[in-house]
Amino acid sequence: MKNNNAQINKEPKTSSRSLALTALEDFNGFAIYHSGRFVLFAVSFNTVLIVLLIFYFVIQQGLPFFKNFDTIEFFTSKQWYPEADNPKFGALSIIFGSLYVTISALLLAVPAAILAAVFLSEIVSHKIRNYVKPVIELLAAIPSVAYGFFAVLVLAPFLQTHFGLSTGTNALNASLILSIMALPTIISVAEDSITAIGRDLREASYGLGATRFETIFKVVIPAAHSGIIAAIVLGMMRAIGETMVVWMASGNANQIPSPWWDLTQSVRTMTATIAGDMGETSKGSPHYQSLFAIGIVLLAMTFLLNIISEYFLASAGKNSRKK
Amino acid sequence: MSDKKAIIKSENFCFYYGSKIGVKNISMEIYPKSVTAIIGPSGCGKSTFLRSINRINDLIANIKTKGVLLVKGHNVYDKNTNLVNLRQQVGMVFQKPNPFPKSIFDNVAYGPRLQGVKKRSYLQQIVEEKLKAAALWGEVKDELNKSALALSGGQQQRLCIARALATNPDILLMDEPCSALDPIATGKIEDLIDKLQTDYTIVIVTHNMQQAARVSERTAFFCLGELIEYDSTVKIFRNPAKKQTEDYVTGRFG
Numbered sequence: 001m002k003n004n005n006a007q008i009n010k011e012p013k014t015s016s017r018s019l020a021l022t023a024l025e026d027f028n029g030f031a032i033y034h035s036g037r038f039v040l041f042a043v044s045f046n047t048v049l050i051v052l053l054i055f056y057f058v059i060q061q062g063l064p065f066f067k068n069f070d071t072i073e074f075f076t077s078k079q080w081y082p083e084a085d086n087p088k089f090g091a092l093s094i095i096f097g098s099l100y101v102t103i104s105a106l107l108l109a110v111p112a113a114i115l116a117a118v119f120l121s122e123i124v125s126h127k128i129r130n131y132v133k134p135v136i137e138l139l140a141a142i143p144s145v146a147y148g149f150f151a152v153l154v155l156a157p158f159l160q161t162h163f164g165l166s167t168g169t170n171a172l173n174a175s176l177i178l179s180i181m182a183l184p185t186i187i188s189v190a191e192d193s194i195t196a197i198g199r200d201l202r203e204a205s206y207g208l209g210a211t212r213f214e215t216i217f218k219v220v221i222p223a224a225h226s227g228i229i230a231a232i233v234l235g236m237m238r239a240i241g242e243t244m245v246v247w248m249a250s251g252n253a254n255q256i257p258s259p260w261w262d263l264t265q266s267v268r269t270m271t272a273t274i275a276g277d278m279g280e281t282s283k284g285s286p287h288y289q290s291l292f293a294i295g296i297v298l299l300a301m302t303f304l305l306n307i308i309s310e311y312f313l314a315s316a317g318k319n320s321r322k323k
Numbered sequence: 324m325s326d327k328k329a330i331i332k333s334e335n336f337c338f339y340y341g342s343k344i345g346v347k348n349i350s351m352e353i354y355p356k357s358v359t360a361i362i363g364p365s366g367c368g369k370s371t372f373l374r375s376i377n378r379i380n381d382l383i384a385n386i387k388t389k390g391v392l393l394v395k396g397h398n399v400y401d402k403n404t405n406l407v408n409l410r411q412q413v414g415m416v417f418q419k420p421n422p423f424p425k426s427i428f429d430n431v432a433y434g435p436r437l438q439g440v441k442k443r444s445y446l447q448q449i450v451e452e453k454l455k456a457a458a459l460w461g462e463v464k465d466e467l468n469k470s471a472l473a474l475s476g477g478q479q480q481r482l483c484i485a486r487a488l489a490t491n492p493d494i495l496l497m498d499e500p501c502s503a504l505d506p507i508a509t510g511k512i513e514d515l516i517d518k519l520q521t522d523y524t525i526v527i528v529t530h531n532m533q534q535a536a537r538v539s540e541r542t543a544f545f546c547l548g549e550l551i552e553y554d555s556t557v558k559i560f561r562n563p564a565k566k567q568t569e570d571y572v573t574g575r576f577g
């Protein structure tokens with residue numbers, strides 16, 4: 001009621017104003033609009049610029065390596081002796097190590113994360129979901145060094161004593177921790193995409209005599225697959241780029257486990273190599289350049305994963321808008 | 324027709340959303356192999372009643388019912404009711420076409436597959452038969468593997484009808500099935516409804532008075548959650564017993 005009165009009282013004032021703007025008003029509007037646009041442009045341009053500079057810097061520092069040393073050896077040889085008199089830069093087992101712990105982490109995390117996402121979106125009540133989801137998302141904010149401590153101080157002794165391993169810091173340890181770290185991202189994005197599937201599809205399924213289980217697995221998850229794939233790729237990006245935890249938990253042994261599926265052996269990842277070695281190299285030395293070369297490989301991988309996740313998120317968005 | 328035995332029968336049926344009343348004291352009998360229309364102003368409980376018949380409203384939290392709602396002599400709100408069986412016998416077509424984001428074939432085969440049909444040749448036979456029954460076969464027979472989402476709205480709705488028919492229901496519930504469609508697509512669905520009533524009992528909710536007059540044999544008029552009048556369609560539209568009904572069908576109300 002009050003609002004209405006206020007509006008009525010105001011009305012004569014506004015209607016007494018002429019419809020045309022004065023020249024000053026016109027200019028003010030023009031100036032505010034364009035300066036606002038300029039500020040926004042400047043801010044976003046800066047962000048883009050910084051990203052481009054990082055790209056430029058890494059590539060500029062790393063590219064000479066591929067000119068000066070054998071690129072094929074870099075990708076195919078396991079010999080990594082960067083400080084030797086006759087240095088060898090075979091990064092195969094380092095690249096392998098990164099992919100190895102990442103993929104093992106995903107194998108552990110994805111089924112659990114998807115089940116958790118289904119559970120949150122389909123099974124528990126809305127109220128519980130609204131409490132639980134922020135807590136899960138909060139897990140993503142725990143600093144990775146804290147996870148690293150957990151890996152070294154809790155998980156490693158546990159693995160050593162209970163599984164009789166010679167060392168507790170190994171690929172298994174790193175994969176377990178990475179999978180825990182990837183969970184919040186995957187759960188959160190997958191849950192969003194499952195929740196975004198409209199009620200109409202569920203009703204159609206129930207209406208045909210499907211049970212809840214059948215509806216979830218035959219209709220809802222297939223319909224949400226783009227978002228779920230995007231969630232997995234985002235989780236993968238989180239795992240492959242993670243540095244501190246793998247450095248602390250993986251054992252940093254420059255080797256490809258044999259047999260290859262033996263997770264209890266130590267490995268070394270690209271990120272841990274860069275972080276661990278960077279302090280010991282002199283700027284511009286071959287070793288220094290080789291670390292940037294690894295950086296280029298890592299950058300290319302995350303960039304690719306980013307494009308893939310963008311693609312699937314975009315098509316998930318398109319699907320849910322259609323409905 | 325009133326000598327036929329009712330296939331759906333409600334006695335003082337009430338439906339509550341929490342403490343809010345959806346419908347109250349609905350008593351009506353719906354006869355087999357005929358089209359029954361439900362009309363009434365928005366929010367009067369048409370959908371609530373329709374969606375009670377296959378208990379699709381169970382998906383909403385905190386619902387309560389009172390009274391009896393019998394389908395083929397069995398109280399659907401009995402706690403022993405097998406919802407899977409009920410919903411296979413009482414198919415539903417929704418207001419907005421809602422095909423699954425799967426192929427045309429997989430949409431129609433969804434129900435039979437749930438019932439355990441695995442053999443491809445048998446599924447193919449069902450899909451063809453039901454798409455023909457839904458007057459869609461001619462338009463899609465060469466592209467059964469195409470996504471259902473690529474069909475037009477009217478085609479999607481007929482696909483949804485075919486999909487509902489594929490579980491071999493006796494009853495087909497339709498909640499404003501044409502409200503998202505253009506007049507030509509609507510005409511096709513109405514023709515289809517006319518054809519289907521030889522084999523199925525159809526209950527249709529509609530806001531379109533002409534549509535109710537065109538397709539149905541009997542019409543129920545709901546208002547504010549109550550059944551005001553239920554009689555043959557001719558009677559409801561030509562010579563209703565209640566003033567409220569007359570006002571509504573002549574457009575003076577709602």
Ligand SMILES: Nc1ncnc2c1ncn2[C@@H]1O[C@H](COP(=O)(O)OP(=O)(O)OP(=O)(O)O)[C@@H](O)[C@H]1O
Pocket residue numbers: 340343344345346363364365366367368369370371372383
């Ligand atoms: N999920 C729900 N929760 C609470 N109240 C509901 C819900 N669905 C419907 N209602 C209420 O129940 C009453 C009947 O609604 P219903 O959807 O059955 O009306 P309708 O006749 O189908 O209307 P329309 O013609 O607009 O589709 C309305 O007052 C509505 O607000």
Ligand SMILES: [Mg+2]
Pocket residue numbers: 369370371498
């Ligand atoms: Mg309705």
